[in-house]
Amino acid sequence: MQHMVQPKNRRRYAKALACALMLTPLLAAPARAQWPEDRVVRIVVPFAAGGATDFLGRALASELGKRLKQNVIVENRAGAGGSVGAQAVALSPADGYTLLLASGSMFTVNQYIYGKLPYSLDNFSLVGKVASGxxxxxxxxxxxxxxxxxxxxxxxxxxxxxxxxxxxxxxxxxxxxxxxxxxxxxxxxxxxxxxxxxxxxxxxxxxxxxxxxxxxxxxxxxxxxxxxxxxxxxxxxxxxxxxxxxxxxxGVPGFEYTGWFALMAPAGTPQPIVDRLLADLKTAVEQPGMKRYFEEQGMSAAVKPPGPLKEEIVQESARWQALVRKKQITAN
The missing domain is CATH 3.40.190.10 (Periplasmic binding protein-like II)
Incomplete structure (x- = not known):
């Protein structure tokens, strides 16, 4: 026997069906982390203004702000080869509002030359490599x-x-x-x-x-x-x-050195936020303004996700450890 929906229940059924249809696209799509519009996102540059990290940070802040629909600013926290800024970010809430634009040496060299480094790679959620030059x-x-x-x-x-x-x-x-x-x-x-x-x-x-x-x-x-x-x-x-x-x-055969920069967040930052930042980072470096910036600055976009970036850091760290030992380089 065919089941009949009563008039009163029919209205409830239609309303539930409409809601389900409205939610279907949202449930099918990947979660996209959102930042409240009234919060400022800070990119901490761990060196003084006027350097390569600072220049890149300001260009990146402008483009990321457009993607995140947020006010993204650069905050310079210089000192101790980047350690002051890195520690400040490591101790910040893991909520996506405080990020670090790190130069490669901060995670491939500093651990070998500072007797007591106030941060380590474990204190950060890697977002991605940004650029090299x-x-x-x-x-x-x-x-x-x-x-x-x-x-x-x-x-x-x-x-x-x-x-x-x-x-x-x-x-x-x-x-x-x-x-x-x-x-x-x-x-x-x-x-x-x-x-x-x-x-x-x-x-x-x-x-x-x-x-x-x-x-x-x-x-x-x-x-x-x-x-x-x-x-x-x-x-x-x-x-x-x-x-x-x-x-x-x-005159020095075989010599090659390339500096690089990466975006990081405090450890424990929710994965949807990290994923959103990486996706927006990839989009940001492809924008005409950023492409023009890289050309003018002699740099290259080199976006690399967290996994491969961590592998690169480990491999490069071994090479720097050998040079630090050979030349007895120390910060203490």
């Missing part, structure tokens, strides 16, 4: 050298007399300088600063003579007559500085 071996224009071979000869004749500046002990610019001097067989004295901005100000002033600088931070400063770019550390020449040879072709 080569460095530039740069000298003060007053130094009587015009290329890498001349720099090596000049330094070898004056062991321990030339200084190189960096964004801080353990920073990418520090380790790039250590790696270059080791490969070139020269002794350079490291002078750390609290960011690339002040490091390159003293380079231009002649307080220090050499820097192995992030390409996006140093290129604007090359337009004057106070600095001279000798070589880029990438595998190939940079379109941003086409007339500048690679370190390998300029």
């Amino acid at each position: 080569p460095m530039v071996v740069t000298v003060n224009a007053g130094l009587p050298v015009k290329n890498i071979r001349e720099l090596i000869a000049y330094a070898q004749a004056r062991p321990g007399k030339l200084n190189f500046s960096s964004a801080g002990v353990g920073s990418q610019t520090h380790m790039a300088g250590e790696a270059f001097s080791d490969a070139a067989g020269i002794k350079l004295v490291h002078v750390p600063y609290k960011g690339e901005g002040p490091a390159y100000s003293d380079l231009m002033a002649g307080v220090v003579e050499v820097a192995v600088a992030n390409i996006n931070a140093i290129t604007p400063l090359l337009k004057g007559d106070r600095l001279r770019a000798l070589a880029v550390t990438g595998k190939e020449r940079s379109p941003l500085l086409p007339g500048v040879p690679t370190v390998a072709e300029a």
Whole structure:
């Protein structure tokens, strides 16, 4: 016998069916984490303003803000090779409102040079690698050298007399300088600063003579007559500085160094939020504004999800550990 829906129940049935139909697309689609519109998302840059991490952070904040429909700001927390900013983020609530834009060395080098590091990789939920770029071996224009071979000869004749500046002990610019001097067989004295901005100000002033600088931070400063770019550390020449040879072709065969940056959140950040950030990060770097930014800064978008990024960190850490031991580098 056919079941008949009574008039009163028919209305309830129709209403329930309509609600079910409305919910079906939402249930079928992956969950998309939402941020309340009245909260600011902070990207902590663990170095002073005016450096590569800071420049990238500000460009990224603008694009992520559009994707998240949030006000995303950059907060500079400089000190101890990125440790001050990293610790601040590690201790923040794991709610998606406080993020870290880290340079690679903070998680591949610092654990070997600081006796008591206030953070570790376990304190963070990796969102993804953002970008990478080569460095530039740069000298003060007053130094009587015009290329890498001349720099090596000049330094070898004056062991321990030339200084190189960096964004801080353990920073990418520090380790790039250590790696270059080791490969070139020269002794350079490291002078750390609290960011690339002040490091390159003293380079231009002649307080220090050499820097192995992030390409996006140093290129604007090359337009004057106070600095001279000798070589880029990438595998190939940079379109941003086409007339500048690679370190390998300029006199140190096999040398290659590329800096990179990654977005992270405090450990325990809910997976839907991490997934949303990664998805929006992928979209952000494909936008015309970000593509133009990367071209102008000599960098490349290099988005890599948490799993592969963690593997890269582990592999790179082993290489830096060997150099730290060889050169007895310490921050203490």
